[in-house]
Amino acid sequence: MSKPENCISVQDAKDMQSNWMSTRAVDIAKAEGHQDTCAVTFNIADLQEYLDYVLQESKKQKIEEPGIRIYFAAYDNDDSDRSTVFLCPSMSDEGDSDNNYNIDPLNRGQGGWPPNAY
Numbered sequence: 865m866s867k868p869e870n871c872i873s874v875q876d877a878k879d880m881q882s883n884w885m886s887t888r889a890v891d892i893a894k895a896e897g898h899q900d901t902c903a904v905t906f907n908i909a910d911l912q913e914y915l916d917y918v919l920q921e922s923k924k925q926k927i928e929e930p931g932i933r934i935y936f937a938a939y940d941n942d943d944s945d946r947s948t949v950f951l952c953p954s955m956s957d958e959g960d961s962d963n964n965y966n967i968d969p970l971n972r973g974q975g976g977w978p979p980n981a982y
Contacts, residue, residue: 881982892947901947901975903982914970918953921967930964931957937971946975 872880885902892900915932922930931954938947950971953964 878982885981896945899979901977902979904949904973904975906970906973910970910972914951918967922953922964925964925966927955927964929957930954931961933963935969948975949973 881902889900889902918930918932922928933952933954934949935952936947937950939945948971950969952969953967954961955964
């Protein structure tokens with residue numbers, strides 16, 4: 865298998881994440897009163913299982929090219945108030961497509977603590 869064409873360089877990733885840490889992360893820490901999660905790790909097998917599930921359920925709905933949208937989110941419960949992300953199927957792979965609310969989103973990634981910048 866060859867490298868996907870949408871990969872970015874490690875340096876580009878470091879620059880983008882550094883920009884996020886020096887802008888948004890600063891404001892989040894100030895508003896929340898503590899440092900917050902800056903990355904979420906998902907198990908590859910869990911991700912593959914979810915992608916296969918989305919493809920299967922999308923085909924049942926006659927959706928040929930579903931997308932996956934990643935939403936920033938935050939917990940609000942007794943266990944955590946930290947940031948997270950969840951993955952949501954969309955009706956196509958276009959950026960402005962509607963969410964597919966007939967397929968449940970995926971969460972339960974792991975945020976490392978303390979947060980480590982890329």
